[in-house]
Structure formats: structure tokens, C-alpha cells
Amino acid sequence: MTIEKIQPGCRVLSQDVDSGELSFRIVMATTFRPSSTILRIAVGEDEICATKGHPFWVNGKGWRMAKHLSTGDVLHTLTGPLSISEITTRPAEPAYNLVIADGDTYFVGRNSILVHDNKQLEPSLALVPGLLAE
Helix, strand or coil: CCHHHCCCCCEEEEECCCCCCEEEEEEEEEEEEEEEEEEEEEECCEEEEEECCCEEEECCCEEEEHHHCCCCCEECECCCCEEEEEEEEEEEEEEEEEEECCCCEEEECCCCEEEECCCCCCCCCEEECCEECC
């Protein structure tokens, strides 16, 4: 299901990056952003389209905006790590995001890639969600 079709009150799967805890969180709102450049990020058999500023969890690096992702970066998914195989630029189009209650993360795409709802990014020492650096 595409983000713009998710309604407030729906529940999405979220993950606390420090504890690794998974939980379903309520969607408070779907936000709309006017047309801007979109990045197509190919991961496994899936592709995610995101604005340049949308945060993704990169294993070993933490939150990284889409514009700072590179081919070969390893993204955190619900079933394990997956590497980015290609990043291309698409023409500008409107973008949507979710605002999540009591959490800031949710999983997107067929591969369930962990992303942030773009509120205030909190620093974390986690290498992957639930595994803190010593």
C-alpha cells in the first residue's frame, strides 16, 4: 500500500532503534509535500521512492538522509540486512510521509525497510536496531 493511501488511525509496524523492540503504532497524520526531486532506491527486488531528505536506517551508520545514501549501503529491514543496488533520480513529484504516535519509525516497501517519519532525529549508539555499540 502506498503511503498516501494510509489513513490516520491505521497502525503501522515500528521499531525502537535502541532496544530493537517492535510494536504497532497509530498513524496520526499523513503529510503532503509539494513536488520535489525524488530518488529511486533499488533494494533487493524492491524499489523505494523518497525525497532527498527522507531518513533511512543504514546498518553501522544510523539515520542517513536519502541524498547521502550510496550503492552498497546496507539498510535495515524486518527480515535482515539488504544492500542498495542502485540509486537514480526521478522527475519531481509530490511526496507523502506519515506522522507516527509514540514512535518515529515505520517499515516501507515489500522488503520492509526501516525509515524515520522525519520528525526530530534522535541520536543513537545502535549499530543495528537493538544492538548498541560498546
